[in-house]
Each structure stands twice: as C-alpha cells, then as structure tokens.
Amino acid sequence: MTITNYKSRITRFFFYLCLSVFICGQISFVHAQNDGSQQNQTGKAGIFAITNARIVTVSGAVIENGTVVVQNGKIAAVGASVSIPGGAELIEARGLSVYPGMIDAGTNLGLTEIGLGVPGSVDTAEGGEMNANAKAILGINPHSTHVNVTRVNGITTVMSLPTGGIISGQSAVINLNGSTQSEMALIPTYGLVINFPRITTFSGFNPFANTQPVDFNEAVKQRDKRLDDLKTLFKTSENYGKVQDAFAKDKSLPYPSKDIKMEAMIPYVRGEKPIVFVAERERDIRAVVKFVEQMKVKGVIIGGQEAWKVADGLKKNNISVIYKNIYNLPVQDDDAYDYLFSAPAKMQQAGIRFCISTGDSGPEIRDLPYHAGSAGAYGLSKEEALKSVTLYPAQILGLSDRIGSIDTGKIANLVIADGDILEPRTNVKYVFINGRMLPLTSRHTDLFEQFKDRK
Amino acid sequence: MKKFTAFFLLQILLLTAFNFAVFGQTKKEVLIRNATVITAIHGNLENTDILIQNGKIARIGKNLKAASNTQVIDASGKFVTPGIIDCHSHAMMDGSVNEFSYSVTSMVTTRDILNPTDISIYRALAGGVTAANLLHGSANSIGGQNTVVKFKYGRAVEDFPVADAPPGIKFALGENPKQTNQPTQPGRTPRYPRTRMGVMETIRDAFLRARDYRRALDDYRAKVDKKDKTAVAPRRELELEPLVEILEGKRLVHSHGYRSDELLNVLLLADEFGFRVATLQHALEAYKIAPEIAKRGTGVSIFTDSWGYKLEAFDAIPYNAYILWKNGVNVSINSDSEERIRRLNLDAAKVEKYGGVPEEEALKMITLNPAKQLGIDKRTGSIEQGKDADIVIWNAHPFSVYARADMTMIEGEVFFDRAKDLANRDALQRERETLEKLDINRPPGSGGTAPKIPSEKRQADRDEAVGDGGNH
Incomplete structure (x- = not known):
C-alpha cells in the first residue's frame, strides 16, 4: 500500500463519514418534525384514560361527562362513551375539566433565562440588521427553568421568536418537553421575523445623557431608508434564488456562489413560508399590508394593537394577528382606558383571524390564560377567549390538525384543571405533552418545599 | 319681617357658598343598594346596602332607608369591595x-x-x-x-x-x-x-x-x-x-x-x-x-x-x-x-x-x-361603619378574570364610572378629530405645520423598564 493510496483511502473514509453525518443530519431534521409519537425523557409514558371528565374540546361542543384516551402520544379516543383499552391507567376526573394545552405564539422562551444583568443567559438578538439565517431553535435552552414553570400552568406549546435588528431570524414552535431542541420542536423554522421599519422619534433612554427625540422629518427619512434596504434585500434574494435554480438545472452556467443569508430568505420571498411582521399601530400595519401585497409574500402580524382598524387589508391578504398587548398600556393618553383590553373583541367582530399571546420572554408566559380572560372581561365571549389561546394559535401556526383542540388523532397535549382554565384561582391538576404525564414540579415548587416549614 | 326673611335667605345663600368654597362641593348622601358586600374584615354580606354620608360609611345593612335627595346606586348582582x-x-x-x-x-x-x-x-x-x-x-x-x-x-x-x-x-x-x-x-x-x-x-x-x-x-x-x-x-x-x-x-x-x-x-x-x-x-x-x-x-x-x-x-x-x-x-x-x-x-x-x-x-x-x-x-382599607367611603363596585367577583370595575369612589365621590366613560367616548372622539384637523396637528405632507418635536410617550412598566433609571 503506497502512501498516496493510504491517503486517498483516508480521504474516501472521511468523505463517507461526512456523507453519513450529513444524511443523519437530514434525518434528524426530519425527526425534528415532532409527530407526537416520540418518547421524550421527562414524565410518564403509557396508555391513559381520563374518565368522568368535563371535556372542553374547543373544536366542538363541551362533553359534560366523558372519557379521553391517550395512547402512543396521541388522543386515541374522545367522547361520552368510548371503550377503554386494556392496560390503560385510569385518571378519575370527576369534577375536573379537560382542556387542550394552551399555546402562546409570541414568546422568547428558551432564548433568555435572566434578562437583566446576566447577558450570558440571553440569546434573543443577533448583531447586525439582517439575520435571516439565525434560527431560534438553535438558541433555545431545553433545560431552561422557564419550561417547567410555564407548562405547570397549562401552557404546552409556544412559539419562540428572535428579536434583533430588522430581520431578526426564524422563529421556532416547540412543545414544552424534551431533552434536546429537536425533541421539543414542532416546527423548527416556522417564520421569518421582521421588525417592520417604522417612524420613531425616540432615541433611547439614558438617565445620564440629555437624549433628544429625533426630528420627525428625519425619522420619516430613516424609516424610508430601512424599508428600501428591506425591499432591495427581498429582490436580491429572489434573484439569488432564480440564479441558484437555473444553475441546478443547467450546470454549464457559471457557478453562483452561496450566500448563507440569502439562502435563508428564499422560502420567504417566494411566499412559501410566513413572515412574522412586528407591527403595532394602524400606520405600521397598513404599511405591512402594502408590503405583503407588493412583494407577494405570506404575512402574519405580531403585536397588532390597532389591527382591528385595518380589517379589510388584513383579510384580503389572509394576514393573521398574534396579539400581545393585553398587559400593555394604551400608547396615547386619550386612548380609552380599555383600548388594548378590548382590541381582541374588535378583531373578532371585524372577522380578523387572531390569537392572544403574552409576548413575554419567559417568566410570565404562565399568565397566558389571564391575558385571554381579560379580553373576555372586555367584550370577547368566554368561548372565543379560550379559542384565542388554543385553537386559534394552532390555526395561525398551521398546526390545527395536530394541536389546539381535543380531537381524535391529535397530539395528546392536555391539561386537566379544577375549573375554568382562564380563571386565576383555578388549579391545574395534570399536564400531558406528547401523551406523557408530566410531574407538576418546577423551580418554584422545589423552593416552596424547601422553605415552607422553616421555623 | 320681610327684611328679616331676606337677611335669613342671604345667610343661607352665603353659608352654602361658603360650604361650597371650603369643602369643594357639598357631599351628597349616597346609597348603594342590594350588593354582595365583600368587607375585607367581616366576611361577605349578601343583598346588603351601604349608606354613605359626608364621604363616610354611615351604615351597612339590609333595606336601609334613604332620604329623598339621596343618590341611589342599584348594585343588584354586583360585588362591592373596599378601594x-x-x-x-x-x-x-x-x-x-x-x-x-x-x-x-x-x-x-x-x-x-x-x-x-x-x-x-x-x-x-x-x-x-x-x-x-x-x-x-x-x-x-x-x-x-x-x-x-x-x-x-x-x-x-x-x-x-x-x-x-x-x-x-x-x-x-x-x-x-x-x-x-x-x-x-x-x-x-x-x-x-x-x-x-x-x-x-x-x-x-x-x-x-x-x-x-x-x-x-x-x-x-x-x-x-x-x-x-x-x-x-x-x-x-x-x-x-x-x-x-x-x-x-x-x-x-x-x-x-x-x-x-x-x-x-x-x-x-x-x-x-x-x-x-x-x-x-x-x-x-x-x-x-x-x-x-x-x-x-x-x-x-x-x-x-x-x-x-x-x-x-x-x-x-x-x-x-x-x-x-x-x-x-x-x-x-x-x-x-x-x-x-x-x-x-x-x-x-x-x-x-x-x-x-x-x-x-x-x-x-x-x-x-x-x-x-x-x-x-x-x-x-375595609368596609366598616365610620371609615372613608373608598369603594369599588364590580360587575363580577373581583377575583374573576372576567370582572371589571364599574364604579370607583373615594370618600363617597365617584371618580370612575364605566357607564359615563363609555357615554363620553363619542364626544371625545369628535373633539379629537376636530383637534387633528387644526393646522398645527396636520402632517407636513398635507400642508400643515408639524409640531417641532413630537414625542412618543414611554410608560414605565416596572422600575427598570424605562424612564426611571433602573429602579424596581
């Protein structure tokens, strides 16, 4: 064996090694499309029959006394009288209600542990303005304390979004159980997050410097510039995609070099995957609608304070709203005191597809049911309020065939509670994610146990 | 006699004016009727009235009598708590x-x-x-x-x-x-x-x-x-x-x-x-x-x-x-x-x-x-006889997420009334539109003179958020 031969063998070995790693990577990416059958480590797997329960299916009528069967991670059966498979663990739920797990489509869960003073635990915003290739799923800490704290209050699925620059990156939809990012992922890359350029005269708060607001005309110019940059990037990415496609068909063409950022833009500029536009006020939402029309892309609004004022444009372009302003103050002093509490009811009346989100980075996502309930206090019906944190976010995320209601065949993300799940006095008794019964423990219950009897 | 009557009337008038000037306004008697009263000290009282005199809680009980000029608030089906x-x-x-x-x-x-x-x-x-x-x-x-x-x-x-x-x-x-x-x-x-x-x-x-x-x-x-x-x-x-x-x-x-x-x-x-x-x-x-x-x-x-x-x-x-x-x-x-x-x-x-x-x-x-x-x-701090009438009337139990404050009073005086707030909204909206049409408020693009430095009001949520420099 000559040395050259030996070298080439090693080279070939490495080639095959790389190839198999690549293939495995592809497979694991497929696996990342969590189908619910996957057996995550935490919690207890098995066949469960929740009996004598009040079943709030959300998709259909409430079943006052029925059974839900959980098997292979899925809802195997639901109804007033269903047969219970042998070997099922019975959960007597008389006096309790079963709900689908709640979904918060507007968080940064897992991307930040402690927001202030611990920058090492914060992975929300990449440097620079255009980061289409940044993927939230690769920054999410599956072992964040926020995972347990959130799910024990009945929230089983969240979308986690990056936040920085103009194009922040791609959001991920995750179930709140799993030892790895791919075990958690329902949709590893759901949408491209864009902080839609807006006119802002605020130049940052600094107690030590006399910061002056930017002149209004100057602010308009700055917005126009950012919007132009964005449109240029869209056009360039579209052309980039065309060139790549052309080369794929005809290898005699000059080789077009790869660009990691533009590569990431392709499915979005082609309207194949949704773009999540951060926009709050009427002016900005109208601008997003115009952008979606012009660029022929698929859009979702996150924020959406005044979305109800742009109903026609949003409906015409099939743009949904992830509303995250229940716990925010009205921007203008003369806005009605309940301006942001009542916006979901107004969206519902206007026929806009919406869901309610906390918009929180982690600690207070567990308040999601109360956000929905407060919309219920100001005009939204209780049924709609519940849908706004279950079925509606599932629909907006394109997951309504898998989560968001209690129907046979869906992923068994279930919550059993002793009352209306949107009420702050209601106690969560059981949580299932992917059909696994999870312990109702968190950092908070651990510390409670440690100190509750200290004398 | 006539002179005396005129003098007497003048006295009353002056006294009333004096009262008005000194105490802001004369305090009407208020009766909140038929509420579930959550006292925060003596439990909850069903179908109960609260009589407010001079800004204080004068009486708490059932079927309280009111004078003819008493302002009566029907709170049937509603919940009353201390402010x-x-x-x-x-x-x-x-x-x-x-x-x-x-x-x-x-x-x-x-x-x-x-x-x-x-x-x-x-x-x-x-x-x-x-x-x-x-x-x-x-x-x-x-x-x-x-x-x-x-x-x-x-x-x-x-x-x-x-x-x-x-x-x-x-x-x-x-x-x-x-x-x-x-x-x-x-x-x-x-x-x-x-x-x-x-x-x-x-x-x-x-x-x-x-x-x-x-x-x-x-x-x-x-x-x-x-x-x-x-x-x-x-x-x-x-x-x-x-x-x-x-x-x-x-x-x-x-x-x-x-x-x-x-x-x-x-x-x-x-x-x-x-x-x-x-x-x-x-x-x-x-x-x-x-x-x-x-x-x-x-x-x-x-x-x-x-x-x-x-x-x-x-x-x-x-x-x-x-x-x-x-x-x-x-x-x-x-x-x-x-x-x-x-x-x-x-x-x-x-x-x-x-x-x-x-x-x-x-x-x-x-x-x-x-x-x-x-x-x-x-x-x-509680609904007790003799205390200031600092009172909230809720449409549902205040611990329910679906509850709204309908009315908030301090010392018997109403400072928030949802019904009035709703009734005023159209008028406020019209006023806002009128103001927006004024030259000073029209955007420069449509020929108006823009205010020099419009400010975007920032609200402090928690101390360290904005505006108060790392408090909390």
Whole structure:
C-alpha cells in the first residue's frame, strides 16, 4: 500500500463519514418534525384514560361527562362513551375539566433565562440588521427553568421568536418537553421575523445623557431608508434564488456562489413560508399590508394593537394577528382606558383571524390564560377567549390538525384543571405533552418545599 | 319681617357658598343598594346596602332607608369591595423617580413631583385602586420621602395626599443601589457603594451621623428647657432630619430588597439602631426568612408572582405570600407599575391558587393590609361603619378574570364610572378629530405645520423598564 493510496483511502473514509453525518443530519431534521409519537425523557409514558371528565374540546361542543384516551402520544379516543383499552391507567376526573394545552405564539422562551444583568443567559438578538439565517431553535435552552414553570400552568406549546435588528431570524414552535431542541420542536423554522421599519422619534433612554427625540422629518427619512434596504434585500434574494435554480438545472452556467443569508430568505420571498411582521399601530400595519401585497409574500402580524382598524387589508391578504398587548398600556393618553383590553373583541367582530399571546420572554408566559380572560372581561365571549389561546394559535401556526383542540388523532397535549382554565384561582391538576404525564414540579415548587416549614 | 326673611335667605345663600368654597362641593348622601358586600374584615354580606354620608360609611345593612335627595346606586348582582391600596407605586410622579446624585438622598420628597393630571391615575381608578404609596425609586441606599395619596383624579394636587398618613421613606438594597447592572458612563467614576457590603455601610454611616445629630438636638433642647442662655441650635441637617424621625419612631421605613440575606441585614441594622422597618418592599425571597420577619412585626409588600427578570429575582416564588401569611406576617401585594396597578385584584386572586390563602385574607392583601402598613387603616382599607367611603363596585367577583370595575369612589365621590366613560367616548372622539384637523396637528405632507418635536410617550412598566433609571 503506497502512501498516496493510504491517503486517498483516508480521504474516501472521511468523505463517507461526512456523507453519513450529513444524511443523519437530514434525518434528524426530519425527526425534528415532532409527530407526537416520540418518547421524550421527562414524565410518564403509557396508555391513559381520563374518565368522568368535563371535556372542553374547543373544536366542538363541551362533553359534560366523558372519557379521553391517550395512547402512543396521541388522543386515541374522545367522547361520552368510548371503550377503554386494556392496560390503560385510569385518571378519575370527576369534577375536573379537560382542556387542550394552551399555546402562546409570541414568546422568547428558551432564548433568555435572566434578562437583566446576566447577558450570558440571553440569546434573543443577533448583531447586525439582517439575520435571516439565525434560527431560534438553535438558541433555545431545553433545560431552561422557564419550561417547567410555564407548562405547570397549562401552557404546552409556544412559539419562540428572535428579536434583533430588522430581520431578526426564524422563529421556532416547540412543545414544552424534551431533552434536546429537536425533541421539543414542532416546527423548527416556522417564520421569518421582521421588525417592520417604522417612524420613531425616540432615541433611547439614558438617565445620564440629555437624549433628544429625533426630528420627525428625519425619522420619516430613516424609516424610508430601512424599508428600501428591506425591499432591495427581498429582490436580491429572489434573484439569488432564480440564479441558484437555473444553475441546478443547467450546470454549464457559471457557478453562483452561496450566500448563507440569502439562502435563508428564499422560502420567504417566494411566499412559501410566513413572515412574522412586528407591527403595532394602524400606520405600521397598513404599511405591512402594502408590503405583503407588493412583494407577494405570506404575512402574519405580531403585536397588532390597532389591527382591528385595518380589517379589510388584513383579510384580503389572509394576514393573521398574534396579539400581545393585553398587559400593555394604551400608547396615547386619550386612548380609552380599555383600548388594548378590548382590541381582541374588535378583531373578532371585524372577522380578523387572531390569537392572544403574552409576548413575554419567559417568566410570565404562565399568565397566558389571564391575558385571554381579560379580553373576555372586555367584550370577547368566554368561548372565543379560550379559542384565542388554543385553537386559534394552532390555526395561525398551521398546526390545527395536530394541536389546539381535543380531537381524535391529535397530539395528546392536555391539561386537566379544577375549573375554568382562564380563571386565576383555578388549579391545574395534570399536564400531558406528547401523551406523557408530566410531574407538576418546577423551580418554584422545589423552593416552596424547601422553605415552607422553616421555623 | 320681610327684611328679616331676606337677611335669613342671604345667610343661607352665603353659608352654602361658603360650604361650597371650603369643602369643594357639598357631599351628597349616597346609597348603594342590594350588593354582595365583600368587607375585607367581616366576611361577605349578601343583598346588603351601604349608606354613605359626608364621604363616610354611615351604615351597612339590609333595606336601609334613604332620604329623598339621596343618590341611589342599584348594585343588584354586583360585588362591592373596599378601594384597592397599592403599597408601592410611582404613578403620577413626573420625571425621574430617582435623585441619582448621591446614595443617601433622604432630603428629597416625592411630594415635589406629583402630577395630578397623569392618565395613569384614571387607569388605576378603572382597576379599582383608590390609594397608593408613592415611593422614591430604588437607585439609592436611602432614597427620598414618600407620599401616601388618594387618587382624586381631576382635583388639585394638594387634595391628593392623605393628611394624617404617617410620613415614610424609601430604602433600597441589592442590585439597584449598587448600580452594577448599568454600564458606567464614560468619563464618570462609579458611585459608591458598588457592593452589598457598601450598601449596608452607607446606611449604617447615615444612621451614625443621624444619631450624633439627634444627640446635638437633644442637648440643645435640654439646655433650652433649663433656660440656659448659652444654648445654640445645631445647624439644620435636611439629610439627617428624616433619619432622626426614624430613630424617634415617627417615620416609616419602606425598604426595597430582594435577597433574603440583604433583607435580614436591614432588619438587623434596624435592631442595632432601635427602630422597626415598616415594610420590606418586593422582598422576593422573604419566604426564606419568614420567622425572622414575623418576630419583628415588619410588613412585607410583594409582587404575587413576578420573578426571573434579574438575578436577584431568580429565587422568587409565587408561594411567597402564602408562607409569609402562614407565619403571621402582614402581607400586601403591590404593582410598582402603571400597567400592573390596573389588575391587582387578579394578583390577589392568585395567592389562593399558590398555597391556598383563604379568600378574605387574599383580599386583605390589596386593601386592609396595605392600609395597616401605611398607617391609614383607621380611615380606609375595609368596609366598616365610620371609615372613608373608598369603594369599588364590580360587575363580577373581583377575583374573576372576567370582572371589571364599574364604579370607583373615594370618600363617597365617584371618580370612575364605566357607564359615563363609555357615554363620553363619542364626544371625545369628535373633539379629537376636530383637534387633528387644526393646522398645527396636520402632517407636513398635507400642508400643515408639524409640531417641532413630537414625542412618543414611554410608560414605565416596572422600575427598570424605562424612564426611571433602573429602579424596581
């Protein structure tokens, strides 16, 4: 064996090694499309029959006394009288209600542990303005304390979004159980997050410097510039995609070099995957609608304070709203005191597809049911309020065939509670994610146990 | 006789005018009829009336009689609670809530920066809040003096402070007075203290100086009493005067802190100088030292379940209220936020869920307990005969997420009325549109003269968010 031969063998070995790693990577990416059958480590797997329960299916009528069967991670059966498979663990739920797990489509869960003073635990915003290739799923800490704290209050699925620059990156939809990012992922890359350029005269708060607001005309110019940059990037990415496609068909063409950022833009500029536009006020939402029309892309609004004022444009372009302003103050002093509490009811009346989100980075996502309930206090019906944190976010995320209601065949993300799940006095008794019964423990219950009897 | 009658009538007229001028307006008798009254002290009373005379709760009972000119409010199917009291707020404080320059700024007072037209007052009323403890920020080891107010929105600023509330002051421990979460500005020297060690020594140093000042004052008073002509008054020390009041038990200390060690250290320091800390504010880890707090009779004013927003908030648990309550500590739930202040009723509801505090005890945490902590419980905090008629009427049980405040009154006077608010909206909208059409308000693109610097109003949610420079 000559040395050259030996070298080439090693080279070939490495080639095959790389190839198999690549293939495995592809497979694991497929696996990342969590189908619910996957057996995550935490919690207890098995066949469960929740009996004598009040079943709030959300998709259909409430079943006052029925059974839900959980098997292979899925809802195997639901109804007033269903047969219970042998070997099922019975959960007597008389006096309790079963709900689908709640979904918060507007968080940064897992991307930040402690927001202030611990920058090492914060992975929300990449440097620079255009980061289409940044993927939230690769920054999410599956072992964040926020995972347990959130799910024990009945929230089983969240979308986690990056936040920085103009194009922040791609959001991920995750179930709140799993030892790895791919075990958690329902949709590893759901949408491209864009902080839609807006006119802002605020130049940052600094107690030590006399910061002056930017002149209004100057602010308009700055917005126009950012919007132009964005449109240029869209056009360039579209052309980039065309060139790549052309080369794929005809290898005699000059080789077009790869660009990691533009590569990431392709499915979005082609309207194949949704773009999540951060926009709050009427002016900005109208601008997003115009952008979606012009660029022929698929859009979702996150924020959406005044979305109800742009109903026609949003409906015409099939743009949904992830509303995250229940716990925010009205921007203008003369806005009605309940301006942001009542916006979901107004969206519902206007026929806009919406869901309610906390918009929180982690600690207070567990308040999601109360956000929905407060919309219920100001005009939204209780049924709609519940849908706004279950079925509606599932629909907006394109997951309504898998989560968001209690129907046979869906992923068994279930919550059993002793009352209306949107009420702050209601106690969560059981949580299932992917059909696994999870312990109702968190950092908070651990510390409670440690100190509750200290004398 | 005619002359006499005319004189008599004139007298009545003058007296009425006098009354009107002096008392603002004559107070009508008000009768709230047929409500579920949640007293926050004597349980819940079904189908009960409350009669209000001269701004006070005159009678509580069934089928109360009303005079013909009494304003009757039908509250059938509704719930009545005492007005909510927020023991930690910066609402209506105009500008920075922190006098950043020194770490001991006991000479300043929040009374000097109150804005009675702040819209957050109205929004708080719409959440059922009638009174608040307006505290200096937490940038300083010893911050400024507080103001206890009732939210009499629409009145002049001097009508807001509760006249007989004992004076108080803010202390702060931990990350905020250390100022280590903010980068030091270029060209500036970091302010002392930079550690929890330094914070405690800063407070101790101030009290040593205050004790000397008190001795000088006492010597002077003694000499004056003895008619000693050589008596010379010590120079007034505005920084130390409030601290002397603390030593004399005349001023309440509200100490912001998070970690159990720093909370215990300020209690020990108070032991050392012979005063009692009135409340530990935030006190997210108070549950770790509940017996030590209970022993000293110190109150604790907390968030129900905020946590994790900074390192010293990472051990916060929503069971804090329960553990403290079980140990016999007076617990109140505060907002420290113009946003959160609107939903303190739901924050109180949560302590039933986390640990199982009984309903009335949970309600006390936003009514009677903060009133006690602020020393105003003789006049407000519960629905009892003789107390100020600070009352909220809700459309549902206030611990339900679907509940709304329909009416909020202070001393029998309505300061928030949802029905009126709704009725006024069209008129306000028209006024807004008219104003927007004025040249000054038209965008430059359509030929108007733009205002030079439009501002985007930032609202502070929690102290460190914006506008008040790393408080909380």
